[in-house]
Amino acid sequence: MTRTVVRVAEVRQEAAGIRALRLVRDDGAPLGPYEAGAHVDVVGPTGLVRQYSLCSPPHEPSSLLIAVKKEAASRGGSAALHTVQAGDTLEIGEPRNLLRIADAARHVLVAGGVGVTPLLSLAYELDRRGAEFELHYFARAREQAAFADLVAAEFGARLHFGVPRAEQPTLLKEVAADLPPDARVYTCGPEGFMAQVGAVFAPVVGAERVHVEHFVAAEIDTSGDRPFTVELDTGEVFAVPADKSILTVLGENGIEVFSSCEEGICGSCVSGVLEGEPDHRDNCLSAADRAAGDQMALCVSRAKTPRLKIELY
Ligand code: FES
Incomplete structure (x- = not known):
């Protein structure tokens, strides 16, 4: 696997427990552009590899931005990345993309918490293309919502803070009611959140037009596995x-x-x-x-x- 040594050029506290790291190459060579929706492997100070979405403007080549949420159950991955300082070096892999923008008359981005990160790069790209899109951002509270001011100012994002999980489908159904059938929906967030988003939008636009970005492995029943x-x-x-x-x-x-x-x-x-x-x-x-x-x-x-x-x- 090709890895690139990068320097942390800037560390910013984006929200409670979420740090944004701006990464550059020491030799000044470009790191981007990358395809909107992509993520990279990041080798942290402990040697653990974790995947993080790229959330700088995809067409901006000089640096890459990632946002790291410190997980309560961290085994040394996100917690170690919360100790790095400007000037430290890390290694990153090649960007890989599982959340590509596909053709549609309208795009709806639905973020849950730190799941906003891959959707931020989609928003930059859709905006650059002049595409019709809207971004809905759910979080427990504003102080826990990374990039909230940015997405509101740049993309007119609708911020939904403190909406209980059980009440979110009602709000999402209002969004779905206005959609043309050839719209596409992109979502990233906790698994239960994304399941709700899929349940609301799939009957309207079709399950194949609801694109999800997972960060947690599904539980797999292996009891019936055969050779x-x-x-x-x-x-x-x-x-x-x-x-x-x-x-x-x-x-x-x-x-x-x-x-x-x-x-x-x-x-x-x-x-x-x-x-x-x-x-x-x-x-x-x-x-x-x-x-x-x-x-x-x-x-x-x-x-x-x-x-x-x-x-x-
Ligand atoms: S190694 Fe990550 S999907 Fe298989």
């Missing part, structure tokens, strides 16, 4: 037992696959499917990608057929 065979496009064949992933089996056989989270959320291990039917267990592919059946996340997804033929990207 299967995986064949590479090079002709090599491997047995995948019930208790191991394709990624693990390939690694044990000396075949290096680009990977990061190993939980089905970052998309870095996604590879092509040439034959057979995958059993998708990830949170990174869209509903349309899954339905196409021509790619899968090797770290968590399995096979519905006795054999899969795949090609590594």
Whole structure:
């Protein structure tokens, strides 16, 4: 995996428990542009790798911005990034994108808490294109809402602070009622929040037009897992037992696959499917990608057929 050493040029307290880090290259070379919606692996001071959305303007090449929420259950990833100071160095991976802007007459961005970060880059890009869009930002309180003033001033975002989870669907239904059927919805936030957003908007625009960005792996029931065979496009064949992933089996056989989270959320291990039917267990592919059946996340997804033929990207 290609990594780039970057220097922390600025640290800003964006909201309670959320720091924004501006990253630059020491040699002055550009870090961007990047595709709106993208995220990067960040190797923190403890060596742990975490994924963070890029939230600077995507077309601005000189620096990248990430926002780090200090997680209560941090095992050293986000907590360590809350100790870095301006001038410190970090390593980042290449931007990867699972939340691309797709064609639509109107775009609705629905953020929950720090989930605003990938949507901020979408807003910059939609604004640059002159596209029709609206941004709704839910958070417990203003002091916990990173970039709230920015999105309100730049994009006229509607700020919904302190709205109880049970009351949010009523508000969202008012937004959905005005949408043309070819609108698209993009959401990022806690899993339950995104499930509510999907439940409101999918009946209006179709589930394939509701795009979600996950940061937490789904709970997976592995009790019924069965062994299967995986064949590479090079002709090599491997047995995948019930208790191991394709990624693990390939690694044990000396075949290096680009990977990061190993939980089905970052998309870095996604590879092509040439034959057979995958059993998708990830949170990174869209509903349309899954339905196409021509790619899968090797770290968590399995096979519905006795054999899969795949090609590594
Ligand atoms: S390694 Fe992150 S999705 Fe597989």
